Amino acid sequence: MILEALGSILLGLALxxxxxxxxxxxxxxxxxxxxxxxxxxxxxxxxTHMALGPDHAAATLVGAVAVSVALLSLLLRPTRGRLHRSxxx
Numbered sequence: 001m002i003l004e005a006l007g008s009i010l011l012g013l014a015l016x017x018x019x020x021x022x023x024x025x026x027x028x029x030x031x032x033x034x035x036x037x038x039x040x041x042x043x044x045x046x047x048t049h050m051a052l053g054p055d056h057a058a059a060t061l062v063g064a065v066a067v068s069v070a071l072l073s074l075l076l077r078p079t080r081g082r083l084h085r086s087x088x089x
Contacts, residue, residue, distance in 0.1 A: 004045055004057055008064035012041025015065065019072050026077050033075060040071035 016037025020030050027033050044067025048060045 001049065001054065004049060004060050004064075005042060007061055008041040008045035008068075009038045011061060011065055012038035012068040015041070015068050016072060023076060026079060027075050028077075033072065036071050036075060037068050041065065041068035043067055 013034065014037075016034045019037070020027060020033045024030070041064040045060050045064035047067070048056075048063025051063075052059055
């Protein structure tokens with residue numbers, strides 16, 4: 001369980017760093033992004049571990065990555081300059 005938690009935190013931190021590097025102009029403060037990734041991964045690992053049990057380390061890490069990516073995607077802001085209008089407006 002400890003190794004799963006540490007692994008999920010490292011994966012969440014790597015995802016957050018990659019998101020901050022790639023989408024820095026569309027994200028809020030870097031400190032918020034770098035804390036949301038590991039926190040989401042830790043929560044995802046906990047939920048997946050409780051749902052599947054202790055013998056599924058790889059699936060636990062996949063669940064951690066999924067929740068981390070979902071939380072990081074909620075931080076994205078729309079790009080400036082492009083307005084999408086519907087055809088009826």
